[in-house]
Amino acid sequence: MQTTAVNGANYLTYQGKYKGLLGWILSTDHKRIGLLYLYSIATMFTTGVLLGLAMKFELLAPGKTIMEAQTYNSVFTVHGVIMIFMVVVPGLPAVFGNLMLPIMIGARDVAFPKLNLLSWWLYVAGVFLVLAALLFGKGSPDTGWTFYAPYSFKTGTNMLPAIFGAFVLGFSSILTGLNFLVTIHRLRCKGMKWMKLPLFVWTLYGTAWIQLLATPVVGITLVLVALERVFGVGIFDPALGGDPILYQHLFWIYSHPAVYIMILPAMGAISEIIPTFAQKHIFGYKALIASTMAIAFVGYLVWGHHMFTAGMSGTAQYYFSLLTFIVAIPSAIKVFNWISTLYKGSINVQTPFYWAVSFIFVFMIGGLSGLVLGALATDVHVHDTAFVVAHFHYIVFGGTGFAFFAAIHYWFPKIFGRMYDKAWANTGWLVFFVGFLALYTPMFYLGMMGMPRRYYDYLEEFHGGNILSTFGSWVLVTGFIIIVVNLVRSARKGAPAEANPWHGRTLEWTVPSPPPVLNFDEEPVLGEKDGPYNYE
Amino acid sequence: MSGEKHHIVPYRLYFVVLIALLALTFASVWITSIELRDYTVAAALLFAIVKSYLVLNYFMHLKYDKPYIKIMVGFVFAIFLVMIVITFLDYLYR
Numbered sequence: 182m183q184t185t186a187v188n189g190a191n192y193l194t195y196q197g198k199y200k201g202l203l204g205w206i207l208s209t210d211h212k213r214i215g216l217l218y219l220y221s222i223a224t225m226f227t228t229g230v231l232l233g234l235a236m237k238f239e240l241l242a243p244g245k246t247i248m249e250a251q252t253y254n255s256v257f258t259v260h261g262v263i264m265i266f267m268v269v270v271p272g273l274p275a276v277f278g279n280l281m282l283p284i285m286i287g288a289r290d291v292a293f294p295k296l297n298l299l300s301w302w303l304y305v306a307g308v309f310l311v312l313a314a315l316l317f318g319k320g321s322p323d324t325g326w327t328f329y330a331p332y333s334f335k336t337g338t339n340m341l342p343a344i345f346g347a348f349v350l351g352f353s354s355i356l357t358g359l360n361f362l363v364t365i366h367r368l369r370c371k372g373m374k375w376m377k378l379p380l381f382v383w384t385l386y387g388t389a390w391i392q393l394l395a396t397p398v399v400g401i402t403l404v405l406v407a408l409e410r411v412f413g414v415g416i417f418d419p420a421l422g423g424d425p426i427l428y429q430h431l432f433w434i435y436s437h438p439a440v441y442i443m444i445l446p447a448m449g450a451i452s453e454i455i456p457t458f459a460q461k462h463i464f465g466y467k468a469l470i471a472s473t474m475a476i477a478f479v480g481y482l483v484w485g486h487h488m489f490t491a492g493m494s495g496t497a498q499y500y501f502s503l504l505t506f507i508v509a510i511p512s513a514i515k516v517f518n519w520i521s522t523l524y525k526g527s528i529n530v531q532t533p534f535y536w537a538v539s540f541i542f543v544f545m546i547g548g549l550s551g552l553v554l555g556a557l558a559t560d561v562h563v564h565d566t567a568f569v570v571a572h573f574h575y576i577v578f579g580g581t582g583f584a585f586f587a588a589i590h591y592w593f594p595k596i597f598g599r600m601y602d603k604a605w606a607n608t609g610w611l612v613f614f615v616g617f618l619a620l621y622t623p624m625f626y627l628g629m630m631g632m633p634r635r636y637y638d639y640l641e642e643f644h645g646g647n648i649l650s651t652f653g654s655w656v657l658v659t660g661f662i663i664i665v666v667n668l669v670r671s672a673r674k675g676a677p678a679e680a681n682p683w684h685g686r687t688l689e690w691t692v693p694s695p696p697p698v699l700n701f702d703e704e705p706v707l708g709e710k711d712g713p714y715n716y717e
Numbered sequence: 718m719s720g721e722k723h724h725i726v727p728y729r730l731y732f733v734v735l736i737a738l739l740a741l742t743f744a745s746v747w748i749t750s751i752e753l754r755d756y757t758v759a760a761a762l763l764f765a766i767v768k769s770y771l772v773l774n775y776f777m778h779l780k781y782d783k784p785y786i787k788i789m790v791g792f793v794f795a796i797f798l799v800m801i802v803i804t805f806l807d808y809l810y811r
Binding site for chain 2: 500
């Protein structure tokens with residue numbers, strides 16, 4: 182089932198109706214749109230990293246170091262808005278979903294290519310709206326990325342463009358989810374039955390449902406905040422008979438499932454990488470599918486664990502705590518299956534593999550620390566402390582971020598048709614990993630000792646931990662620079678890559694690197710014995 | 718996709734559904750003139766549910782779709798219902 186590039190042109194060099202830049206920004210080719218997302222998201226990630234670096238500089242010593250308190254409030258808000266709405270939520274689905282999903286199911290494109298391009302344009306529009314909120318008007322938003330009421334409609338900062346920007350970004354996410362759902366249902370090639378789908382596709386499927394069902398809730402919520410600011414309608418404002426906790430319910434009804442939008446495709450990418458580099462059938466294929474759908478479903482029902490100290494009823498607290506512990510089970514099943522896949526595998530240690538195993542390591546620490554926050558008694562102690570920041574970054578940055586780097590190193594030769602410098606890639610991973618541990622691990626300790634988050638100042642007793650954390654941020658950024666320089670350079674000047682350098686078994690490895698414009702010369706047909714992880 | 722049969726719905730049925738929707742809209746306005754106290758919102762939601770049912774089934778052709786599409790839509794409404802119930806675990810016991 183090997184496809185050759187008989188038509189000559191690949192998607193990178195193809196010249197269609199439009200030339201040059203227009204040939205990219207008006208292209209409906211899923212692979213080009215995937216790359217547009219990659220470049221956009223990489224730009225925003227770099228911006229977010231710089232803001233994070235600025236925060237760590239500020240926390241290097243107690244008192245004012247490089248910025249005022251109000252500036253710090255704006256910086257952590259903008260860091261959060263950029264990283265959540267522009268990087269990790271679209272992250273893996275928009276980049277690798279677009280680049281790989283149609284090829285992995287044997288299709289020539291997504292079901293609605295024009296809608297796909299519209300999704301990217303909406304993403305760009307959302308980005309510019311949020312950036313406008315930063316640069317113009319009455320000062321950058323300072324509410325935190327959660328836009329909590331009542332402060333979000335009381336603050337004099339530039340909230341409306343930021344809210345509208347997040348709303349537009351939500352639309353982009355919904356359209357991508359809809360597109361992927363229809364694509365997976367309708368465009369699978371012959372023989373590609375549901376139980377033959379690669380696990381990355383399954384996780385995109387679960388994610389698409391969340392994108393489609395949960396995102397409108399936050400869209401409406403943000404519209405209500407805007408109405409509250411402009412007309413004072415009294416939905417969330419207690420002075421007008423409203424309920425600020427209702428805002429938190431509505432916000433987290435989206436934003437907790439959004440965590441699974443971030444992490445499910447990350448888990449999918451890891452589920453592709455582990456069997457490829459173990460050269461072994463994945464352990465518990467059906468259990469991994471079931472756990473994906475269980476996470477997607479139960480993930481809808483646990484949002485209240487963000488609100489344990491907000492004044493919610495005791496009954497609701499018990500309920501949310503119980504379900505939070507239940508949602509940990511499918512995640513643990515995945516970790517168990519990945520490790521079991523490695524057992525007695527013919528392990529080929531390469532850069533994507535390093536990222537994948539370090540993902541498992543940090544994800545486990547992040548997940549287990551989440552149980553501390555899911556238990557009512559311990560949550561009261563560490564709520565709104567640096568512990569939460571550490572947990573969150575271990576899950577979202579250590580989870581989604583590491584999986585993103587794993588995925589880019591895994592699919593890079595397929596996407597660009599060139600191989601990166603492996604020695605520099607491994608060095609980048611090591612420096613990044615050490616920096617990550619040094620940056621976030623002290624925050625667990627600082628939080629348990631009572632250091633609150635979102636303050637530009639702290640007590641002298643927290644100084645040591647903060648020095649280590651800031652030092653870690655410098656190491657992490659050094660690793661990030663090594664990785665980016667290596668990948669950018671290799672995309673242009675790397676050695677030509679084989680069609681299947683890792684000996685993978687999913688369909689994307691049967692097409693040339695980089696793939697032809699229409700992916701396949703002929704629609705592939707899967708036989709009874711074909712499957713995504715048949716290594717035996 | 719194009720090889721599948723599409724159910725052709727007669728215009729008369731669309732018209733009947735349209736009349737029903739308009740009648741239900743007037744009814745949902747009219748019901749507010751009756752003092753139902755706590756049940757006012759419930760009454761409005763009841764009319765909205767019936768109207769949604771008609772739109773989904775006839776205008777969006779759910780009635781003529783495959784069972785798995787119906788299951789998916791049903792699943793969405795089930796999720797929505799569960800969210801409402803869970804939210805009220807807070808409001809009713811606060």
